[in-house]
Amino acid sequence: MFSLGYLLQQTMNGVVLGCIYALLALGMTVVYGILRLINFAHGALITLGAFFTYFILVRLGIPLVATIFLVLGFGGLMGLVLDIVAYRKLRGGPEVALLITSLGFYTFIENFMKMVVSPQPYAFKTPSYLTTIFRTSFLTFRTIDLFIIGASIAIMWCFHLFIKKTKMGIAMRAIAENLEVASIMGIEINRVISVAFVLGSALAAFTGFMWGAKYGQISYDMGFLTGVKAFVAVVVGGVGSVPGAMVGGVILGLAEILSTAFLPTYFSEYRDGIVFAILILVLLVRPSGIMGVKEEVRV
Amino acid sequence: MLKIENLTVKYGVIPAVHNANLEVREGQIVALLGANGAGKTTILKTIMGILKPAEGNIYYQGESINFFSPPQRVKMGITLVPEGRGIFNRLSVEENLFLGAYHRSDKEEVEKDLNRIYTLFPRLQERKEQIAGTLSGGEQQMLALGRGLMSRPLLILLDEPSLGLAPLLVRELYSFIANIRKEGVTILLVEQNATMALKVCDYVYLLETGVVKVQGIAEEVWSREDVKKVYLGG
Amino acid sequence: MRKINKFPELWFLVGGLILLVGVFLADHLLNRYLVHILILMGIYSITTVSLNLTNGYTGLFSLGHAAFMAIGAYTSTLLAFPIALREAYELPLLPSFLGGPEYSWPFFPALVAGGLLASIAALLIGAPVLRLRGHYLSVASLGFMVIVTTFAKTLRGITRGSMGINAIPSYTNIYWTYLWLFISVYVVWRIVNSRFGRAMLAIREDETAAQALGIYPMKYKLLSFAVGAFFAGVAGGLYAHFTKAIRPFEFSFFLTFQIVTMLIIGGMGTTSGPIVGAASLIALRYALKPVEEGLQIYGLIELIYATLLIVIMLWKPEGIMGKRHSRMS
Numbered sequence: 001m002f003s004l005g006y007l008l009q010q011t012m013n014g015v016v017l018g019c020i021y022a023l024l025a026l027g028m029t030v031v032y033g034i035l036r037l038i039n040f041a042h043g044a045l046i047t048l049g050a051f052f053t054y055f056i057l058v059r060l061g062i063p064l065v066a067t068i069f070l071v072l073g074f075g076g077l078m079g080l081v082l083d084i085v086a087y088r089k090l091r092g093g094p095e096v097a098l099l100i101t102s103l104g105f106y107t108f109i110e111n112f113m114k115m116v117v118s119p120q121p122y123a124f125k126t127p128s129y130l131t132t133i134f135r136t137s138f139l140t141f142r143t144i145d146l147f148i149i150g151a152s153i154a155i156m157w158c159f160h161l162f163i164k165k166t167k168m169g170i171a172m173r174a175i176a177e178n179l180e181v182a183s184i185m186g187i188e189i190n191r192v193i194s195v196a197f198v199l200g201s202a203l204a205a206f207t208g209f210m211w212g213a214k215y216g217q218i219s220y221d222m223g224f225l226t227g228v229k230a231f232v233a234v235v236v237g238g239v240g241s242v243p244g245a246m247v248g249g250v251i252l253g254l255a256e257i258l259s260t261a262f263l264p265t266y267f268s269e270y271r272d273g274i275v276f277a278i279l280i281l282v283l284l285v286r287p288s289g290i291m292g293v294k295e296e297v298r299v
Numbered sequence: 300m301l302k303i304e305n306l307t308v309k310y311g312v313i314p315a316v317h318n319a320n321l322e323v324r325e326g327q328i329v330a331l332l333g334a335n336g337a338g339k340t341t342i343l344k345t346i347m348g349i350l351k352p353a354e355g356n357i358y359y360q361g362e363s364i365n366f367f368s369p370p371q372r373v374k375m376g377i378t379l380v381p382e383g384r385g386i387f388n389r390l391s392v393e394e395n396l397f398l399g400a401y402h403r404s405d406k407e408e409v410e411k412d413l414n415r416i417y418t419l420f421p422r423l424q425e426r427k428e429q430i431a432g433t434l435s436g437g438e439q440q441m442l443a444l445g446r447g448l449m450s451r452p453l454l455i456l457l458d459e460p461s462l463g464l465a466p467l468l469v470r471e472l473y474s475f476i477a478n479i480r481k482e483g484v485t486i487l488l489v490e491q492n493a494t495m496a497l498k499v500c501d502y503v504y505l506l507e508t509g510v511v512k513v514q515g516i517a518e519e520v521w522s523r524e525d526v527k528k529v530y531l532g533g
Numbered sequence: 534m535r536k537i538n539k540f541p542e543l544w545f546l547v548g549g550l551i552l553l554v555g556v557f558l559a560d561h562l563l564n565r566y567l568v569h570i571l572i573l574m575g576i577y578s579i580t581t582v583s584l585n586l587t588n589g590y591t592g593l594f595s596l597g598h599a600a601f602m603a604i605g606a607y608t609s610t611l612l613a614f615p616i617a618l619r620e621a622y623e624l625p626l627l628p629s630f631l632g633g634p635e636y637s638w639p640f641f642p643a644l645v646a647g648g649l650l651a652s653i654a655a656l657l658i659g660a661p662v663l664r665l666r667g668h669y670l671s672v673a674s675l676g677f678m679v680i681v682t683t684f685a686k687t688l689r690g691i692t693r694g695s696m697g698i699n700a701i702p703s704y705t706n707i708y709w710t711y712l713w714l715f716i717s718v719y720v721v722w723r724i725v726n727s728r729f730g731r732a733m734l735a736i737r738e739d740e741t742a743a744q745a746l747g748i749y750p751m752k753y754k755l756l757s758f759a760v761g762a763f764f765a766g767v768a769g770g771l772y773a774h775f776t777k778a779i780r781p782f783e784f785s786f787f788l789t790f791q792i793v794t795m796l797i798i799g800g801m802g803t804t805s806g807p808i809v810g811a812a813s814l815i816a817l818r819y820a821l822k823p824v825e826e827g828l829q830i831y832g833l834i835e836l837i838y839a840t841l842l843i844v845i846m847l848w849k850p851e852g853i854m855g856k857r858h859s860r861m862s
Contacts, residue, residue, distance in 0.1 A: 095668065100846055103842075104839045167401065170394050170398060173389065177388065184347055185401045231672055269683065273679060276679050
């Protein structure tokens with residue numbers, strides 16, 4: 001029965017998923033804004049983050065706060081490695097080259113995880129303090145849901161401040177607008193791009209943690225579709241716009257959950273298809289997204 | 300201060316600038332004139348490091364800077380105010396000015412300079428939170444110049460600063476340029492509009508399809524018949 | 534001029550005859566396992582050759598090629614499935630306009646039908662999607678592939694959903710495979726070396742400039758996309774009737790990834806590149822299979838594919854057969 005309770009419950013689920021997408025989209029939009037690069041390897045960082053967290057939080061029992069920082073650091077480090085090993089080399093080259101190489105890295109990391117860790121999904125035994133259930137008259141939720149929403153809001157706020165107020169944040173916006181002029185301001189382009197990359201990667205790894213903790217299962221291929229959906233969120237919200245990424249993420253999460261919740265049951269298999277149908281629709285109707293800047297989406 | 304020797308810059312295989320020789324002495328205002336496509340912007344971009352020379356050398360304060368990146372050259376004191384202003388339209392006025400001083404680490408001095416710019420250009424202060432893209436042409440030019448000055452340059456490269464400005468503003472602009480020189484900044488100026496440039500500068504280079512055709516002291520060049528006909532007539 | 538133009542056609546004729554002889558010899562002299570590998574090389578070559586047309590020559594970086602293979606595979610399977618088994622496998626009988634319940638299609642027409650349906654899909658999805666630039670096109674085409682496989686999973690009445698279809702009659706043999714490879718190479722070659730081809734090249738290099746020359750990009754993009762899809766569909770059909778079983782999850786992004794990798798490593802935008810890429814990577818796969826299965830380290834082959842791709846992109850992006858200063862480097 002489609003009661004108010006059901007609606008609220010699904011809305012909450014949608015918001016939680018949306019927050020995860022929003023954080024991913026945030027990392028992606030900054031990098032895309034500067035480099036015009038869809039980093040498919042972003043998805044791989046989700047997987048890496050999830051497994052890393054599994055080992056330190058679940059297996060080693062490291063406390064939550066330390067885990068958070070370790071995951072962020074790990075993600076950032078991985079991003080830096082990717083940047084130095086490959087992406088820097090390809091800067092200034094054809095766009096397609098970056099796309100293909102990032103695909104290569106995604107596949108590499110995914111199969112590395114498959115080979116080295118396991119081809120089977122792992123149960124992510126979330127510590128009990130994160131799965132404590134709260135029941136209210138309308139909603140049932142767990143601590144992890146609050147954690148995800150809370151952490152997302154906190155991170156988005158920090159990011160917003162960073163991009164608006166700090167020297168580096170302004171530099172990123174400048175580079176996104178006009179790389180050549182930014183370089184004659186004395187901005188070290190490579191360094192700023194690396195920072196953007198590291199931040200985005202750290203966020204991606206963190207979302208891996210959240211995903212595993214929330215959905216209880218991690219596998220070597222969990223990152224791919226999520227990563228691509230994050231790009232859909234970026235497009236929906238508007239490429240290059242930080243608030244847009246956040247808005248787009250939440251909207252996408254809600255759309256995905258609510259559409260499958262309220263359509264007849266067999267429609268739930270259409271979940272992924274719906275997300276991409278949204279993408280194609282947005283690209284056709286309003287390519288600059290909700291808050292985006294007019295960009296050359298079409299030729 | 301700046302010396303360019305046998306500079307050749309190519310776009311692909313086509314030479315945009317061919318065997319150019321140029322010199323700017325400290326404290327001078329030097330004008331680089333020529334028609335559209337003569338190669339003036341190319342030279343400025345090469346000085347700034349955005350373009351790489353195919354042949355030739357660029358010397359700044361006696362040192363060859365051929366292999367320095369643009370950010371490095373900015374730190375050495377060279378600043379470019381690009382053609383069409385090159386301001387960041389999506390950022391605010393203050394953010395634009397602030398970016399001009401990006402490479403500087405002396406926070407207090409930057410603050411002082413910011414206030415100085417605001418005193419020079421009160422209109423910019425009024426609009427300091429405004430998004431740069433919404434300013435008028437003249438205001439954008441002020442912003443571009445102000446931003447250029449924020450880097451405390453020793454040598455400032457101006458690429459067609461009068462482009463698109465009403466004649467009254469152009470006059471204001473040039474009196475401003477003359478004032479910058481008094482502060483000890485050396486200026487290399489590129490213009491299509493020769494008249495005003497010739498009035499304010501010391502030395503002139505005339506560029507035609509990538510080659511230096513005429514050079515000399517401003518008054519002399521100004522009074523040459525062939526120059527008058529081609530560049531000042533009509 | 535006429536004489537010179539005749540020459541390439543002659544080469545194809547000669548090449549075709551040599552190929553026929555070679556295939557005949559292979560069929561009679563080599564053991565079944567090797568013939569199987571050759572067939573697989575042939576099928577993958579058809580996909581890379583077709584992708585080369587879209588990605589390499591026209592510069593449209595589509596990531597949804599597996600979708601066309603899926604369409605071709607399912608279409609040809611459903612059309613050619615033996616009547617006797619249809620009920621047992623819960624597959625629909627053919628409606629009257631497709632021949633009626635007493636009919637199942639012969640192999641060649643079924644393949645062509647699969648290819649045509651894929652082309653039609655390409656035209657439909659191409660109209661909106663091909664207008665997009667670079668990365669957007671890639672992700673949109675990826676999205677299209679997800680949508681197609683989603684349908685494959687959900688339209689259970691037709692496709693048997695995630696269970697897929699088994700007991701597909703094994704019509705594919707080495708002759709059919711290499712015939713189609715020959716056809717696809719010839720067609721692609723013909724297109725590339727014609728007015729169309731030159732227009733496509735112009736679009737690839739600089740679309741705005743091409744428009745200024747009076748070339749309507751959409752027409753050429755759609756053509757190349759549709760032809761690419763056609764052969765991918767045929768390859769899909771060949772694949773289905775070779776492996777005798779198909780399931781939706783086989784036509785995933787990773788199939789596209791493999792094809793893209795083969796194409797890039799072989800050399801995008803060259804004639805022999807796709808075939809070299811496909812052949813070498815299939816050979817590699819079969820060389821490594823015993824290792825992967827023996828040591829139970831699943832994912833090794835894909836990992837090596839990915840590594841090769843990265844290495845090539847960083848050090849020789851034009852691919853094995855490509856020339857320096859091609860589009861990629």
